[in-house]
Amino acid sequence: MTKTSDIPSERPEVDPTGMVSAASKANAWFVREVLPLENLLLKFLRRGWRNESDVRDLCQDVYVGVYAAAQVEIPVYAKAFVFAVARNILVERIRREQIVSIEAVADLEELGLATDEPGPDKSAIARQELRRLQAALDRMPKRWREAVVMRKVQGMSRPEIALRLGIAEATVSQHLAAGMAALATLFHDDADDQRGHS
């Protein structure tokens, strides 16, 4: 880039993390099998743990536990494994903090989580995913949403977004990063939505 302007070259897509191949198998499995369970997992954790401010951390603990295990050997039944780890973590936390919670040890079967039943077909998933993405955008602060939509939907570069919104490019980057984080959280977690509209 010359000094006249500063367009950093935009990559169309981020390439895979580029980690070693042993880990990349676990990464692929994790993205494919575990991440889609986040909404259910959050519901499960909220049932067992009343303190909402801990729930995101608990979720991360579950992810780290599952991910660590997958690097040794990839579990056959993803769903059952994830919720087994989640239950262990909850039980451990309850023991450590000496809290009694009936719900925490609620039967997994009761929640219908223990089995890996076949999911909906691909096109239904695609439609549902688009709907969830839209819902996530709807719930995002305007500045972040604008940056995300201009980048993802309209394919604009950062300088172009900066030009359109009349803000600095560094600010565009901040909005995009915030938007990326918010999009993932809102995409996976419809709890705010339900509470917000009830």
Added chain:
Amino acid sequence: MNPAENPTLPKADIAQAAAAAWLERRERGSWTSADQADFDTWLAQSPAHVVAYLRLEDVWARANRLKSLDRPKMQRFLSATRWSRVTRMAAVLVLAVGAGWWAIHTYPSAPQDAVYATDVGQRESLQLADGSQIELNTDTVLRVSRGEGAKTVTLVKGEAYFDIKHNAQRLFIVKSGDDRVVDLGTKFLVRRNTDHLKVAVFEGSARLDAKGPGAAMQSAVLMPDDVAVASGGTLSVTRKPSQTARDDMAWRRGELVFRYTTLADAAAEFNRYNQKKIVVRDAQIAQLEIGGTFGMHDVAQFSRLAHHLLGVQVTDTGTDIILSR
């Protein structure tokens, strides 16, 4: 797994914010090997970092589905008034912070021109608000005027491909030196050379107005496959076979296509895209012809082929590649 060291710290949020910053930075381009090393270090620090990154990257890739949104839906997102609770809170904060901040963000800095530039070997694509697209080739400077009336873009140097959404109410004009190209609904390529301007039209039509210093203006309407050259007020138009004309756009795919191209011309073309220059040492060799499709940065492959095909000697000095007898 280990219980949290400090359960009061919202570590998930910290990991997520860091992961978002990395994802954004990687996507921004200009990613160096030093950046990659820093990134690798960060990933290695904790599996929490890895899962946070994978999680954001996954949803960010899924968000590509949003491209299938139609225009009205998209517009709704850009000018939405349906504020979430979070947004309302943010708005209250903004008002509390005061009018200074507000002024900066509501009125963008003076309506000055935006300048876009690429370095040697770089390409860049821009999308304008009306859906028009501009692709900048290597070593190019382009100025987009933000004024009212006709949309004016100035090609200061280099080459750019234009795919313009035609609007009869608001003409799109590419200026370069004294010459200008007026879009009449079209896809076209404009290349500024030191002594002439070259315009090739691929779809629709465009008008080229050529004007030399003190000379009367000459105009021509160009149709698909027309290639026009304007030099000091004179204008000439030729029709190229579609394929040949399209070879001039191979850079958009990162390639260079040669057909019976002299070594001198091929070297000059490679040198537009690379810091490491090809120097043809001998006048006779310079006139040898070569053909083929090459990656624009694949100087090594090109010189290897020139060696095998044309028998020229290839010497790599580290900064240059010298072709000699």
